[in-house]
Structures are given as structure tokens and as C-alpha cells.
Amino acid sequence: MKNWASLLVMAVLMSACATPQASISQKSSTLYNVQVRKSANQLMEVVDVQLTDGSQWASGSFRLTDPSGKRNVLNTKGYSEFAIQVVTPSMSFAPNQALISYRLETDGPVKSMLLELQSMPAPVEAETRPTLAE
Numbered sequence: 045m046k047n048w049a050s051l052l053v054m055a056v057l058m059s060a061c062a063t064p065q066a067s068i069s070q071k072s073s074t075l076y077n078v079q080v081r082k083s084a085n086q087l088m089e090v091v092d093v094q095l096t097d098g099s100q101w102a103s104g105s106f107r108l109t110d111p112s113g114k115r116n117v118l119n120t121k122g123y124s125e126f127a128i129q130v131v132t133p134s135m136s137f138a139p140n141q142a143l144i145s146y147r148l149e150t151d152g153p154v155k156s157m158l159l160e161l162q163s164m165p166a167p168v169e170a171e172t173r174p175t176l177a178e
Contacts, residue, residue, distance in 0.1 A: 065082070068160075097141075
């Protein structure tokens with residue numbers, strides 16, 4: 045029975061210290077959306093978001109929201125998922141990666157994750173319909 049209890053404690057500790065997972069997508073030429081998944085009881089303070097093409101870098105302003113993007117999130121503890129909306133000025137390059145810098149504890153070390161940018165979806169073309177003139 046002691047083994048089960050110690051395994052349970054280890055599982056809880058490992059899930060609390062697990063590294064957050066994220067993905068980023070481009071919504072427009074200046075708007076990017078990062079979806080973050082983490083343990084709900086884990087704090088995650090986002091420090092900076094930068095976009096790059098491998099040689100050039102640009103920082104964007106960002107805000108944390110709930111997964112739907114409708115409500116601002118001030119403290120990520122209690123959220124198992126949240127979004128980071130990043131707005132950039134017009135860039136002279138097309139970024140293909142994002143570097144997210146974050147902390148998992150107050151005044152703790154800054155960690156980072158490099159994300160591959162998912163390409164912007166192609167616009168849906170309207171169906172062409174013949175007109176009366178044709």
C-alpha cells in the first residue's frame with residue numbers, strides 16, 4: 045500500500061512540474077495566436093514573445109486570454125489552457141518560429157520554448173457562378 049501512495053505522490057509532483065505545451069498559428073499579417081496547455085495548478089508567467097525567420101527577430105505586444113480569446117487572464121494558475129494573443133508591427137520578413145519566454149514560479153528562472161509557426165490558412169475562394177451574360 046505504501047508503494048501506491050508514493051507513486052501517487054510522485055505522479056502529482058511530476059504533473060505539477062511538467063513543462064507547458066504550446067502551438068502557434070497566424071491569424072493575419074500582424075496577429076498571432078498561441079494556445080498553451082499546462083497543469084491547472086501550475087503558475088505560468090509569460091515574460092516575452094518574439095517572432096523570427098531564423099536570422100531576424102521582432103517582439104510583439106501580447107495579452108493572455110481564456111482559450112476562446114474573449115476574456116483577459118491576469119493569473120494563469122487555475123487554467124489548464126489559455127491563449128496568448130500577439131500583435132506585431134508590420135515586419136519586413138515572414139516569421140516561421142516564435143520564442144516564448146516564461147517563468148513557472150514567481151521570480152524563478154526564465155525558461156523558453158521555440159514553436160514552429162503553423163502557416164496562415166489560405167483564403168477560401170468563392171464559388172464562381174455563371175452570370176446571365178455568359
